[in-house]
Amino acid sequence: MRSVAEHQKIVSELFGPPETVRVAVADALGMATVDDAVAAFAMPAFDNSAMDGYAVRADDIAGASAAEPVRLPVVDDIPAGRTGLVTLAPGTTARIMTGAPLPDGADAVVPVELTDGDFSVDHVPDSTVGFSSGVEAGKHIRREGSDIARGDVALPAGTVLGAAQIGLLSALGLADVAVARRLRVVVLSTGSELVEPGKPLQHGQIYESNGAMLTAALTEAGALARHVHFVPDDVADFLERLDEASADADLIITSGGVSAGAYEVVKEALDAGPVEFVKVAMQPGMPQGCGHHLDPAGRRVPIITLPGNPVSSLVSFEVFIRPPLRAAMGLSPDRPRVAATLGSDIRSPEGKRQFMRGVVDESLLPGVDGRLVVEPIGPPGSHHLRYLAGANALIDIPATTTALPAGSVVNVVVL
Amino acid sequence: MRSVAEHQKIVSELFGPPETVRVAVADALGMATVDDAVAAFAMPAFDNSAMDGYAVRADDIAGASAAEPVRLPVVDDIPAGRTGLVTLAPGTTARIMTGAPLPDGADAVVPVELTDGDFSVDHVPDSTVGFSSGVEAGKHIRREGSDIARGDVALPAGTVLGAAQIGLLSALGLADVAVARRLRVVVLSTGSELVEPGKPLQHGQIYESNGAMLTAALTEAGALARHVHFVPDDVADFLERLDEASADADLIITSGGVSAGAYEVVKEALDAGPVEFVKVAMQPGMPQGCGHHLDPAGRRVPIITLPGNPVSSLVSFEVFIRPPLRAAMGLSPDRPRVAATLGSDIRSPEGKRQFMRGVVDESLLPGVDGRLVVEPIGPPGSHHLRYLAGANALIDIPATTTALPAGSVVNVVVL
Structure with missing residues (x-):
């Protein structure tokens, strides 16, 4: 009998390295990047205000105190998103919102709470504002490049994209991203005893469960899975369904029909071809098979034939398929x-x-x-x-x- | 300032208890059941063979040995899925496959390896078979109900469905299942400074990232999330988009426009309505808001207004939204x-x-x-x-x- 480790190696050789595909960043959740994401510009891209308040030249209000406030003319009102470059003349101030670009010449922002300014919603700033304290130069400014310098690797290749990483790629201005392609896997469950759930059951029959179960396991593993309704133990019928299923599949998984009985449709249909049926020294899951199916166009599609017992089937999936399948999508192969x-x-x-x-x-x-x-x-x-x-x-x-x-x-x- | 715990309580009160929906079992991955799944029949539903071999009455081959094998006529061939009830006459045997129904009268199965039987694939059993050893009554039989008795709770209400649970529900014959409905959440990001990723950026602008980020976070949390493209800081425009977004939403999340500046579109648009804007004693994420939006049909749609800074936005989502959102879908609210x-x-x-x-x-x-x-x-x-x-x-x-x-x-x- 073949050892588990030997069969793992043979199954893993059916999988190639990850293939690259470009997808919209918003659709890339859970996928692994294939390139370093390099910042094309610094983040922040410009010095901007960390507070709602007033941009000043710190020297202008150096002497301010509660007893002797310094009053400056408000010469501009800078909301976030202002695109024109402006310069703050000495002895003046500009109302500025969080995230708005700091005007040239300004070297600090004073939060509105530390002034007598009014931030009511009518959008018209007061013509002057009083400062009751000085401010340190550089205060309340988010400096250009303080998060990421231009040319920095913001996310290394191989990162699996979660919410924060999708946020970061978007902030870098990327609309799409190169990721490892999800593999398309077709599940084909076999067995004359199987009845579709929801339909009546006769004595001797059981409900088909491996198809939905393996499809769910593949989805959880990150693949694009599709279940082809089970077929009875008929070799010609099985081969026809297999040819249909192969057309757009990266991998075919069958369940059932691989054991030592006299009615083993998968074994019977594929034994002559490039599929090897073996006994693996494990429990559950002894009867296993894998190889390739030649689709009608002559394309070699990897096929893995799992035993039909549900527990054998899912345990075999965990032991043999999930690790190399995930590796082939750039995802961590192993469970803890x-x-x-x-x-x-x-x-x-x-x-x-x-x-x-x-x-x-x-x-x-x-x-x-x-x-x-x-x-x-x-x-x-x-x-x-x-x-x-x-x-x-x-x-x-x-x-x-x-x-x-x-x-x-x-x-x-x-x- | 409001404490984090107080605001968590207020946000959680926007969510109702889980609502029930029936979905196909195959589509229920990751959803929580709302009823106990009770077995309508025993599993296995009938005594069946655990091996490929021969069904016998144990007494008939009690004296068999390698030296003096017992030879019995093979009167039937029972594949898995045979639906007619059959009785094994004393002094006879039937070829039987794994999972096939045990004939009445038989009380044990002898694996083919312990006989001189031939399980080649031509499907025609030999007319007699020799047994070189006896067998214990009950051996190699999976008894009716040995996995689940009829009426047993196979899966308790509240189970989050993974692959094995989907397999079990299918095996119980269930085509669909009552689960807690996924909530439909619309994300609306605001800010005149925002530019769609992939488009050119001017000085003072930044790329919009909260929409894709929060949508991904919602998807990861199990919700059905949709991102409505950000809108500029215009109250009328914002309200129009909000009304559109409300139509088929269970929850609206906005980002940006809730801080203390003079251009806070969300605050300005909703402050008069049933939305409360508060400062929460936390970092990051101080400016928060929540309440209801009355959609054009007069329906009260819960709305949560997050701050616009990306880090504040995602941390606020984690702290305030994710736990009650998941609870409202029957999922475990808390991260470890x-x-x-x-x-x-x-x-x-x-x-x-x-x-x-x-x-x-x-x-x-x-x-x-x-x-x-x-x-x-x-x-x-x-x-x-x-x-x-x-x-x-x-x-x-x-x-x-x-x-x-x-x-x-x-x-x-x-x-």
Whole structure:
């Protein structure tokens, strides 16, 4: 049997390096930049006022006091967005708003609260204003380039864009940005026993759940996922749907039809082609396959064939697909891993690496011994979707381990 | 001045309880359920085979050994999805696939590897099969209801749906699910100094960044956000855009125009109406406002007016809007908070609660003293978008604190 690490390597080789696409900055949330974002101009681009108040030459009001205020003529009114350059003549002042460009000649701003000025909303400044104290030159001025100098790297390549980063790119004047392209993934679930949710179920049938589940997992991972409705265990039908699905896909994921039974549609349809079906020494998720599908146009589309049991399917996705898929989109491949204390005794099959479902405290707060406690939940069987839905961690038990007592330290993947 | 806690309370009162909407399960990723998901049938719904193999009555092969195998006639071939009920007569066996319904009468499954059966893909079972060992009654059978009993709560109300939960709801046969509705939020940014990114900039102008930034923050928070292009500082124009924006909005967020200057369009337009403008004792983010806007149809739409400086704007969103917005969508309101050790000396303005930008180790691994270390970055000024974009934490400094030395323990919000 192939080891988990070997199969991880083989699956990861299906993915190429990230491809670049330009998208509107507003649409780039969660995507990774591929270039350094270099400031084409300094930020701020010009000296501007940090306060609502009066721009002055500090020398002009050096002697001001409450007892002997200095009164200056108000020669201008500068709102934010004023574009004409103005010069403040000695012995005068200009009303100025936060963010408005400082006039040439001015070297300080006095907040309105420290003057007898009136900032009522009629927009007409008083003709003179009194200052009851002096001001230090440079005070209340945001200097050109004090945030970012022209030519500085504002955001390094590889940054995953959140709200603040999108704000920064916009402030740099960028309407679009080069990012790693989201991969388009098609999920094709197979199995004659599957019935679409919402429709009646006969004895012997089950509701199809892998399609919606894997599509959600792919979306969460940052991909553009689409679910093609499951197909019955018919090779010709399967191949037809696969050809259709391949047309605009970067990756195809199938679920079901890869095990050792006599009705394994995926295996039967693809075994002769460039797809390899193997047993991987893990639980759940032993039957695996991957390779390429030649679409009708002759394009090689990577395909990964997951087992049909829901728990096997999602655990296989986590172990084999999510890391290289995210790497191929410039996103961090790995979920956090922590060493945690096992809350109960466990057993594990010899020769198989087991990924047990577990629960860790949501706050990730360590227990009394300073370590997080992980509680295994549910039996090892791969059909217990309930426990998978209740888990927030996978406990990674090495293939050589067959039993561990409560209190053992284990390696935990936090989902 | 109003305290942060008071203003948080007043803003949160603008939000109602979560509203229910039914959506397709496949579209419900990240949304919170409002009802318990009760299993309408047991899962599995019928006893089924856990292996590819042969269904037997255990008694029939009790004496089998390698030396003296028991040979039984193969009377049926049961793939997954077989819907007719069948009964296994004593002294016979049926080929059976993983997940296929166990025939009545059978009480165990023998994996194909422990027989001389052939599971080649031609689908025609051999007419007889030899068993070289006995099997325990009940072996390799997934019992009806062993995952979930009929009537059990499979997922409690309030569960935020991830991939596994979407899989579980699908497996329960649910095509749609009642969830807390996503709120539709419109962002309206104001300021005559603002220029759309990608267009030329004149001296005195800056690129508009709050709209894209707040829209991204809202999207990350789970809301349906839309950005209405900024409007200049013109009251009539602003009110017209506001009326348009209100039509299908659950919440309006403005940025800019709420400070103490003489050109504060938001304040000027709304001060007479049911919007209150206040100073909140915090840094950044002192000028705040909130209330309701009466749309042209007379509907009261909640409105929150944020300050225009990018850092103030996003920090205000984090402190005042994100928690009640998420609560109103059934999502966990709070980001994780940890006690961390300050990496450098800091100062803080007296009487103002400060939210400093900081960086904590991505892995959230504690430092040598067992505590996470947080390093403050950038100056306190609200225009330093660069440092906001580099931060992954807010350091929450109480209003009464004016200085703290490196090594102090501080309260940190992890972004």
